[in-house]
Amino acid sequence: xxxxxxxxxxxxxxxxxxxxxxxxxxxxxxxxxxxxxxxxxxxxxxxxxxxxxxxxxxxxxxxxxxxxxxxxxxxxxxxxxxxxxxxxxxxxxxxxxxxxxxxxxxxxxxxxxxxxxxxxxxxxxxxxxxxxxxxxxxxxxxxxxxxxxxxxxxxxxxxxxxxxxxxxxxxxxxxxxxxxxxxxxxxxxxxxxxxxxxxxxxxxxxxxxxxxxxxxxxxxxxxxxxxxxxxxxxxxxxxxxxxxxxxxxxxxxxxxxxxxxxxxxxxxxxxxxxxxxxxxxxxxxxxxxx
Amino acid sequence: xxxxxxxxxxxxxxxxxxxxxxxxxxxxxxxxxxxxxxxxxxxxxxxxxxxxxxxxxxxxxxxxxxxxxxxxxxxxxxxxxxxxxxxxxxxxxxxxxxxxxxxxxxxxxxxxxxxxxxxxxxxxxxxxxxxxxxxxxxxxxxxxxxxxxxxxxxxxxxxxxxxxxxxxxxxxxxxxxxxxxxxxxxxxxxxxxxxxxxxxxxxxxxxxxxxxxxxxxxxxxxxxxxxxx
Numbered sequence: 001x002x003x004x005x006x007x008x009x010x011x012x013x014x015x016x017x018x019x020x021x022x023x024x025x026x027x028x029x030x031x032x033x034x035x036x037x038x039x040x041x042x043x044x045x046x047x048x049x050x051x052x053x054x055x056x057x058x059x060x061x062x063x064x065x066x067x068x069x070x071x072x073x074x075x076x077x078x079x080x081x082x083x084x085x086x087x088x089x090x091x092x093x094x095x096x097x098x099x100x101x102x103x104x105x106x107x108x109x110x111x112x113x114x115x116x117x118x119x120x121x122x123x124x125x126x127x128x129x130x131x132x133x134x135x136x137x138x139x140x141x142x143x144x145x146x147x148x149x150x151x152x153x154x155x156x157x158x159x160x161x162x163x164x165x166x167x168x169x170x171x172x173x174x175x176x177x178x179x180x181x182x183x184x185x186x187x188x189x190x191x192x193x194x195x196x197x198x199x200x201x202x203x204x205x206x207x208x209x210x211x212x213x214x215x216x217x218x219x220x221x222x223x224x225x226x227x228x229x230x231x232x233x234x235x236x237x238x239x240x241x242x243x244x245x246x247x248x249x250x251x252x253x254x255x256x257x258x259x260x261x262x263x264x265x266x267x268x269x270x271x272x273x274x275x276x277x278x279x280x281x282x283x284x285x286x287x288x289x290x
Numbered sequence: 291x292x293x294x295x296x297x298x299x300x301x302x303x304x305x306x307x308x309x310x311x312x313x314x315x316x317x318x319x320x321x322x323x324x325x326x327x328x329x330x331x332x333x334x335x336x337x338x339x340x341x342x343x344x345x346x347x348x349x350x351x352x353x354x355x356x357x358x359x360x361x362x363x364x365x366x367x368x369x370x371x372x373x374x375x376x377x378x379x380x381x382x383x384x385x386x387x388x389x390x391x392x393x394x395x396x397x398x399x400x401x402x403x404x405x406x407x408x409x410x411x412x413x414x415x416x417x418x419x420x421x422x423x424x425x426x427x428x429x430x431x432x433x434x435x436x437x438x439x440x441x442x443x444x445x446x447x448x449x450x451x452x453x454x455x456x457x458x459x460x461x462x463x464x465x466x467x468x469x470x471x472x473x474x475x476x477x478x479x480x481x482x483x484x485x486x487x488x489x490x491x492x493x494x495x496x497x498x499x500x501x502x503x504x505x506x507x508x509x510x511x512x513x514x515x516x517x518x519x
Contacts, residue, residue, distance in 0.1 A: 002395050002401070195381060195382065196381045196383070196384075196392075198379075199379050199380075199381055199392075200392065200396060201368075202339070202341075202368065202373065202375075202379060203368060203369070203373075203392065203393050203396050203440075204365045204366065204367070204368030204369030204370075204371075204396055204397070205365065205396045206365050207365075209396060
């Protein structure tokens with residue numbers, strides 16, 4: 001209790017320095033949280049497409065029944081093909097209406113004639129899908145477009161990879177900055193209390209007795225910074241979840257049940273308080289020589 | 291607490307502050323260490339408190355050599371020793387009560403006992419009405435007694451007093467000496483430094499004389515005093 005009283009006394013004695021330390025930890029943890037939420041969302045998008053060994057071949061308009069059947073026969077010749085579904089223009093409209101039933105404005109102008117008919121091919125392996133994609137992409141007279149998941153996954157992987165790299169660099173930079181600011185703040189507080197520390201040493205105060213209030217101060221900055229950052233980052237994500245999720249529909253980009261857990265909360269606090277602990281300890285060791 | 295210095299040297303660069311000092315102080319003794327400024331009196335107190343290490347020789351406390359011992363042991367020794375500093379060493383941002391409470395806290399004395407202990411030592415040193423005063427609001431004599439109150443609060447086995455009467459008028463000097471005598475009667479070993487010759491002649495205690503880093507016993511002082519007269 002006395003340690004905490006001393007810590008609180010130090011914090012109150014120079015509130016602006018304390019606020020700066022809390023703010024810098026807040027920025028750090030907020031950024032980490034946002035990057036984590038984004039990374040998790042993108043990894044869900046990638047998993048969704050990876051788990052879907054399917055290719056969609058959109059056909060040109062005006063193909064007769066025989067031509068469509070010959071395409072279906074050709075598709076069946078590929079080994080590993082599990083299912084071939086023909087989606088007529090009417091069926092495509094039906095699917096479109098089902099997907100957008102809550103958005104009447106999107107339904108108004110759409111008719112079956114503007115939607116292309118297509119084949120949805122499911123295969124046992126991505127390799128088979130790759131062969132089909134390669135073969136049908138060049139048949140420009142009958143094929144309008146081939147949607148192959150790998151074409152989506154590749155740029156997505158690049159985006160996610162870039163996010164992770166940039167995120168890591170930013171996080172390292174912010175962590176170093178937080179470490180230096182907290183250790184400098186604690187160092188300044190120690191200098192302010194030099195007289196008290198000197199007398200305490202003469203009275204037989206142990207190393208722990210003297211440094212513990214300062215280390216607790218660092219941990220307090222970590223705790224408050226992380227608490228506010230966690231609430232802000234996850235609060236923002238929670239607030240915009242519908243907009244974000246509808247953008248990535250049908251993938252649930254932000255599922256708050258996965259993220260807003262006691263574990264993520266505890267881990268965030270633990271990481272931040274550890275940062276506070278180590279930086280304060282470093283600051284104290286630099287200032288107090290035993 | 292028993293103190294023993296065995297052939298102790300202390301050099302600061304080329305300057306020898308203590309030259310081959312040996313002496314014993316028995317448990318419950320009241321010893322005065324006398325000598326002019328710069329004679330090495332404070333050095334002896336610092337050596338006992340392990341604020342500094344000797345350049346040679348050994349220091350024993352209760353028969354245990356403490357020279358070069360670990361910081362942890364030095365901390366424990368300081369906790370069981372009361373020190374009255376010449377410059378008081380009271381923290382200016384804390385009240386007298388808080389200054390004493392700090393010493394109690396360092397000694398792991400439960401907060402529930404603080405009030406009682408502080409009241410006792412403040413009453414003993416005549417500072418009961420100065421409990422909430424900051425050091426800047428106290429006179430020289432009060433500061434010195436405040437420093438003594440803090441030293442006594444932990445119930446020390448050894449009390450080191452560095453020139454405690456240096457800044458006091460005769461009346462306050464006598465008050466302080468009376469308190470020290472009273473404490474000594476309870477079995478606390480006291481080592482006090484001073485350069486006040488009048489004070490020494492009025493005290494019937496053992497006297498160690500330091501001069502230029504050399505130690506002599508009281509008889510030599512008396513002889514030298516006779517020579518001068």
